[in-house]
Amino acid sequence: MKKAGIVLLIGRPNVGKSTLLNTLVGQKVSITSPKPQTTRFPIRAVLEDERGQLIFIDTPGIFKKAEDVLSREVNRKTLATLDEEFDVVVYMVDPTRARSFEEGRVLGIVRKINKPVILVFNKIDLETKHMAEYVFIQDEVAATYKISALKDKHIKPFIEDVFSRVDREYPLVDMTDSVTPALNMNSRLFLQEIIREKVYLFTREEVPYKVGVAVEEIKERDNGSLYIKAVVYTVDKRYRGMLVGRQGKMVKEIGMAARKELERSTNKKVFLDLRVEANHHLQEMLG
Ligand SMILES: Nc1nc2c(ncn2[C@@H]2O[C@H](COP(=O)(O)OP(=O)(O)OP(=O)(O)O)[C@@H](O)[C@H]2O)c(=O)[nH]1
Ligand SMILES: [Mg+2]
Incomplete structure (x- = not known):
């Protein structure tokens, strides 16, 4: 049984x-x-x-x-x-x-x-x-x-x-038509988490702890590719500069790593439109 x-x-x-x-x-x-x-x-x-x-x-x-x-x-x-x-x-x-x-x-x-x-x-x-x-x-x-x-x-x-x-x-949850075993994770949240993971991987010291990610738009295009618009929020301009990097190198790297992983997990071509913004309100949340 x-x-x-x-x-x-x-x-x-x-x-x-x-x-x-x-x-x-x-x-x-x-x-x-x-x-x-x-x-x-x-x-x-x-x-x-x-x-x-x-x-x-x-x-x-x-x-x-x-x-x-x-x-x-x-x-x-x-x-x-x-x-x-x-x-x-x-x-x-x-x-x-x-x-x-x-x-x-x-x-x-x-x-x-x-x-x-x-x-x-x-x-x-x-x-x-x-x-x-x-x-x-x-x-x-x-x-x-x-x-x-x-x-x-x-x-x-x-x-x-x-x-x-x-x-x-048995069963506690009905998994018959579930494509993912995650229970409290929708696709938007998953995208945000993958981007946040790349911030953790590429940035140093306190930067990862000053960051939140919001996915603003997810669009499936006619050719089957995915368009994702997302923003990396951080608490002030100094961290924004570090996240953008010299000539935008850092945000590009974060975006590329996230895009590659999302393409692997969705089996689709992904366009990730990623920007970095300083948002003082985030301070209240992140401390
Ligand atoms: N070599 C090795 N590394 C591991 C193993 N398990 C986890 N790691 C590494 O340890 C680090 C932390 O793993 P996480 O799974 O993020 O740890 P966590 O306990 O969830 O951490 P928090 O979410 O911060 O509480 C990552 O770099 C993992 O790759 C293991 O069995 N062997
Ligand atoms: Mg963990």
Whole structure:
């Protein structure tokens, strides 16, 4: 008999939560980057197979110090998911990095959760030189797995275990005519996220954290190509200059990388009309 369940993915920034979600559902639904705080809102996506359905909730990494408005807001959204329904918690840690005080905040939250917790050591394809700093957590959880979310390694026994801990009636969501496993992501939001991911990849220091993306227009042309008009908003002129780059080089690079990925994922020719604007109102949102 097929069954279903809801799984909360939690961990500090950059441990690989979104990478795992994408690997599990076999499609990019959540953007990833080497920079912390890439995910800004919880993303829900469905893994469906012969065993049933698992709905995963990918949360933004919890920050120890949420000093600016954006970080506070992002942390708030993650903490709010704790009040929602879920059956199992997947607590992901990154043993390639020192534990540091930041992990303490996440561990404190995990300890208060009254549901089975599965500890996942991620990035085992790399040298996990800080493993010893995390092993004590194993004694506090229901099970532990070592995986590589990026290389899709050792995921099977872990998912088998997750399925063994859920028993909701199947199906939780009707996937029959769904083309994407993402539940709370429409195409406009997806386009915005892909562009934001490229901003994270190409810009440095605080710039990614001062940026929002809005897709203003999506048009399917008669020849089957897609025309997308989008704007990268940032809080002030200084960041605008950095995003535009010398002779527009930076925004061109961001636009080209986004366009290439969108062409791959939509299988269509894409025209991306991308501009950068300074918007003081964004300051209130981003801090
Ligand atoms: N080598 C290796 N890199 C990984 C693995 N999993 C994730 N990464 C990389 O780690 C970085 C962070 O991954 P994300 O999935 O964005 O991390 P996250 O936990 O979602 O981060 P936030 O959204 O900021 O909380 C990216 O550069 C990933 O490619 C892994 O198993 N092995
Ligand atoms: Mg993420």
